[in-house]
Amino acid sequence: MAGSSAELLTPEDLEARLRQVGETRYHHLHPFQLRLQSGECTRGEVEAWALNRYLYQACIPQKDSHILARMEDASMRREWRQRIIDHDGEREGEGGIAKWLKLTDDLGLDRGDVMSGRLALPATKFAVNAYLSFVKDRSLLEAIASSLTELFSPMVIKTRVAGMLSNYDYVTQETLAYFTARPVQAKRDSDFALAYVLEHAKTPEQQQAAIGALEFKCSMLWTMLDALEHAYVYAKPWPDAFAPDGAAEMRRAAAE
Ligand SMILES: O=C(O)c1cc(C(=O)O)c2c(n1)C(=O)C(=O)c1cc(C(=O)O)[nH]c1-2
Numbered sequence: 049m050a051g052s053s054a055e056l057l058t059p060e061d062l063e064a065r066l067r068q069v070g071e072t073r074y075h076h077l078h079p080f081q082l083r084l085q086s087g088e089c090t091r092g093e094v095e096a097w098a099l100n101r102y103l104y105q106a107c108i109p110q111k112d113s114h115i116l117a118r119m120e121d122a123s124m125r126r127e128w129r130q131r132i133i134d135h136d137g138e139r140e141g142e143g144g145i146a147k148w149l150k151l152t153d154d155l156g157l158d159r160g161d162v163m164s165g166r167l168a169l170p171a172t173k174f175a176v177n178a179y180l181s182f183v184k185d186r187s188l189l190e191a192i193a194s195s196l197t198e199l200f201s202p203m204v205i206k207t208r209v210a211g212m213l214s215n216y217d218y219v220t221q222e223t224l225a226y227f228t229a230r231p232v233q234a235k236r237d238s239d240f241a242l243a244y245v246l247e248h249a250k251t252p253e254q255q256q257a258a259i260g261a262l263e264f265k266c267s268m269l270w271t272m273l274d275a276l277e278h279a280y281v282y283a284k285p286w287p288d289a290f291a292p293d294g295a296a297e298m299r300r301a302a303a304e
Pocket residue numbers: 108144194195196197198200201204205230269
């Protein structure tokens with residue numbers, strides 16, 4: 049939608065446009081998200097979701113490291129580095145990635161399978177790589193704007209956690225501990241990123257680029273759920289990808 053004829057928006061109008069992107073394109077609207085939160089997912093689908101999303105979790109501190117390296121201002125780096133600490137923790141066993149592994153552990157998935165990504169869908173890997181490339185190749189403004197999906201994540205997390213807790217008896221509050229800290233962190237992070245974008249998108253072209261970056265990120269999150277839905281609900285997974293029936297058999301064998 050970027051075009052040289054676009055008009056300069058006021059900061060208020062730019063914010064409204066960004067929020068409109070989320071209202072119409074964020075993954076809270078995706079059929080697989082609705083399925084997950086309403087209890088319609090089979091256990092295999094929940095496992096496939098957690099296993100694939102691990103790759104997204106693992107890429108977040110990498111993409112934030114790329115962004116950090118491009119910041120010339122020390123106060124901005126101090127702010128941004130907290131994101132990396134949130135995911136990697138200060139030491140082994142702490143941080144968001146460790147908490148995501150608690151989720152995949154509780155679902156009975158093998159850590160080696162999860163962390164290697166070898167059972168993830170090809171589209172998950174393409175999507176995650178596209179996000180990493182985006183923050184490396186585009187302007188700092190676009191890289192920061194692409195994180196603005198976090199404006200919308202608190203509401204989808206709240207709905208997802210409540211839905212999963214009431215619909216899947218094998219999911220507990222501890223299983224979903226990853227999500228406990230996220231809404232507060234996401235609010236802090238997106239407040240900062242939004243203020244940056246509103247201040248630094250000074251021309252119509254920059255404003256359109258920021259909107260486009262948020263659209264790109266929404267499309268990347270949407271693509272990951274499209275891939276899960278296609279593989280595990282309507283069609284069948286890529287031959288080398290996670291096979292739900294195999295995992296159920298492995299769990300039964302381990303329990304005997
Ligand atoms: O559960 C979700 O739906 C969800 C969405 C998003 C997002 O919108 O990008 C993030 C997260 N979770 C999340 O946990 C997270 O750490 C995160 C970091 C970022 C980012 O782009 O920097 N998005 C998200």
